[in-house]
Structures are given as structure tokens and as C-alpha cells.
Amino acid sequence: MSETTPQFEVHVNGELRSVRPGTTVADVVAELDLADRVAVERNRQVVPRAEHGSTELSPGDRLEVVTLVGGG
Amino acid sequence: MNSASDTWQLGHRTMSSRILVGTGKYASNEQAREAIAASGAEMVTVALRRAEPGRSTPSVLDAIDTERYILLPNTAGCYSVEDAVRTAELSRELGLGDLVKLEVIGDPKTLYPDNAATIEAARTLVDRGFTVLPYCSDDLVTCKRLVEVGCAAVMPLAAPIGSGLGIRNPHNIRLILEESSVPVIVDAGVGTASDAAVAMELGCTAVLMNTGIAGAKHPVLMAEAMREATSAGRKAYLAGRMAQKPYATASSPEAGLIE
Numbered sequence: 269m270s271e272t273t274p275q276f277e278v279h280v281n282g283e284l285r286s287v288r289p290g291t292t293v294a295d296v297v298a299e300l301d302l303a304d305r306v307a308v309e310r311n312r313q314v315v316p317r318a319e320h321g322s323t324e325l326s327p328g329d330r331l332e333v334v335t336l337v338g339g340g
Numbered sequence: 341m342n343s344a345s346d347t348w349q350l351g352h353r354t355m356s357s358r359i360l361v362g363t364g365k366y367a368s369n370e371q372a373r374e375a376i377a378a379s380g381a382e383m384v385t386v387a388l389r390r391a392e393p394g395r396s397t398p399s400v401l402d403a404i405d406t407e408r409y410i411l412l413p414n415t416a417g418c419y420s421v422e423d424a425v426r427t428a429e430l431s432r433e434l435g436l437g438d439l440v441k442l443e444v445i446g447d448p449k450t451l452y453p454d455n456a457a458t459i460e461a462a463r464t465l466v467d468r469g470f471t472v473l474p475y476c477s478d479d480l481v482t483c484k485r486l487v488e489v490g491c492a493a494v495m496p497l498a499a500p501i502g503s504g505l506g507i508r509n510p511h512n513i514r515l516i517l518e519e520s521s522v523p524v525i526v527d528a529g530v531g532t533a534s535d536a537a538v539a540m541e542l543g544c545t546a547v548l549m550n551t552g553i554a555g556a557k558h559p560v561l562m563a564e565a566m567r568e569a570t571s572a573g574r575k576a577y578l579a580g581r582m583a584q585k586p587y588a589t590a591s592s593p594e595a596g597l598i599e
Contacts, residue, residue: 281390300393302391306391306434307388307430307431309429309430312426314429314430317433332430334390334430335388336401336411336413336434337386337387337389337399337400338362338400339362339385340387340416340501340549340550
């Protein structure tokens with residue numbers, strides 16, 4: 269069945285990923301299995317945390333998922 | 341003169357500690373935690389990077405008690421106004437509040453700032469409600485422009501980031517101090533305790549360092565040295581140093597010598 273499921277590609281932190289229509293920002297973040305708190309940008313605009321679950325991805329979207337690291 | 345209640349203002353925050361430290365380059369989270377505690381800092385810098393999938397190793401936040409320290413996110417590694425502004429917005433989205441250590445780098449070898457781009461990014465961020473602390477050249481005019489656009493402090497470099505070369509141009513820092521209406525924080529280049537003391541003796545409000553501590557053979561001990569030097573330099577500044585003279589003046593009475 270999976271070959272008939274329509275999918276499209278998005279960029280997540282510079283890497284291509286295939287997703288199903290209806291996939292949200294929250295789905296992508298959950299799939300990354302991140303230990304840390306993250307912030308997400310979609311096509312260079314911050315997606316507020318409260319909107320992660322309702323923001324559906326479109327073909328070609330570019331997501332940046334970032335977290336804090338040590339720095340000066 | 342008493343230095344017990346020697347606080348300073350950063351935007352709406354009242355600060356006590358005059359040392360700000362970075363959280364990068366430590367051998368372990370435990371070492372970072374101990375060194376930060378030994379430094380006496382109340383504000384620490386952090387960076388923002390892409391999250392790595394499936395990462396279960398402890399994050400830098402495990403080393404930092406966020407109840408105890410104020411986090412100052414930086415825009416390190418940004419080479420454009422747009423990237424610096426985006427990074428600041430992402431930090432705010434992470435819940436770090438309005439503070440940002442603004443860096444717009446102009447040259448990869450020296451990591452010297454692009455001052456024109458820094459001023460432009462600062463203007464945008466101030467307009468968007470950020471409390472902006474810009475890393476900049478030790479240049480009076482750049483600092484004046486940064487104050488004009490509403491920065492809460494100016495952070496001129498002492499020497500290239502991570503170089504440990506100390507205060508290369510104390511006269512420039514002095515000129516900035518004479519004119520600045522906001523705190524002046526020396527950022528970058530502090531390599532050892534005397535560098536921190538010199539910055540504070542010049543009259544700087546505070547010093548910011550990372551590699552000077554993390555790059556030492558014994559980072560925790562160096563953090564302690566930096567705390568003491570910052571405090572000593574501040575006290576010397578408040579005490580007001582004696583005038584320098586070209587020749588000797590005897591400390592013991594010249595009268596009453598035996599013959």
C-alpha cells in the first residue's frame with residue numbers, strides 16, 4: 269500500500285525527508301527523537317511552539333530545528 | 341569607598357557580578373558546571389545550533405542551573421544581518437527572553453565583526469524588543485552608533501575571539517569608556533587573570549570570556565583566578581590609582597637618617 273501513498277519532500281536541517289500530506293511540524297519534531305527543547309523555523313519564519321501541532325507542511329518546505337549548545 | 345553594593349544596570353536588570361562567561365569548549369559538563377560556579381558569573385552565554393536526531397547525550401543545559409544563571413544566547417557564526425536576526429528570534433522562541441549577544445562576523449580568520457552589519461542588525465532587534473549586547477570592534481564610532489540604535493551595552497573586543505592575546509589597545513577602550521552612556525563589557529581576547537584586571541582597571545563595567553577559562557590547563561582554578569582578578573581590577577579602579585611619575589619618590593622619611 270505504501271507505494272500508493274502520496275508523499276512529498278521537505279528539508280529538515282538541510283536534509284531531505286519524505287513526508288505524507290498532513291504531516292505537521294510537531295510530527296517532524298517527534299520523529300527526530302530529541303532529548304532537548306527545540307525551536308523551529310519554517311521557511312525562515314519562526315513557528316511558535318503552540319502552532320507546531322496545527323502547522324501542516326507543504327512540498328519543499330525548509331525546516332530548521334534548533335537547540336542550545338555551549339558557546340561563548 | 342565601599343564596593344559591597346557595587347551593582348550595574350543591564351537594560352532593566354540589576355547585575356552584581358562583573359564577569360560573564362561562556363559555556364563552550366569544556367571537556368565535560370561537570371567541568372563546565374564547576375568552572376562557571378568558580379567564576380562567580382550570574383550571566384552565561386550559550387549558542388544555538390541545529391538539533392541532532394536521536395541525541396541522548398546530556399545537553400549544555402544539564403550543566404547550567406537556569407534558576408541560578410541568566411542565559412545570554414549569542415548569534416555566533418552568523419555572517420549576515422538576516423541570519424543574526426533569525427537566530428535571535430529562535431532564541432526568544434526557545435524561551436530565553438529578550439536578551440541577545442549579537443555577533444555578525446565579517447571575517448573567518450580573525451572572527452572580527454562586520455560592524456556595519458552589526459549596527460543594522462542591532463537596530464532591527466531593538467525595534468523588535470530585544471535587549472541587545474553587541475560584540476564589536478574596539479572602535480569609538482561603532483560603539484557610538486550602537487548606543488544610538490538602542491543597545492543596552494557595547495562589547496568591544498580586546499583581541500580576536502579565542503586568541504588570549506589580552507587588551508591589545510587599551511587606549512581605544514579608554515576612549516570608548518569616556519563617551520559611552522551604556523555599560524562597556526570587554527568581550528573576547530582575555531587570556532589570563534591580568535587581562536581581566538586591566539580591563540576592569542580601565543573602568544570597564546564587566547568582562548566576558550570563554551576560552552580564557554575553558555582553554556586553561558586547569559579551567560576551574562583559572563575561573564577562580566578570573567573572578568578574583570575581575571574583582572581586584574574593579575576595586576583598583578574605584579580606589580583610583582596613584583599618579584605615575586618618571587622618577588623615584590622615597591617611601592621612608594628622608595630626615596633623621598643616622599650619620
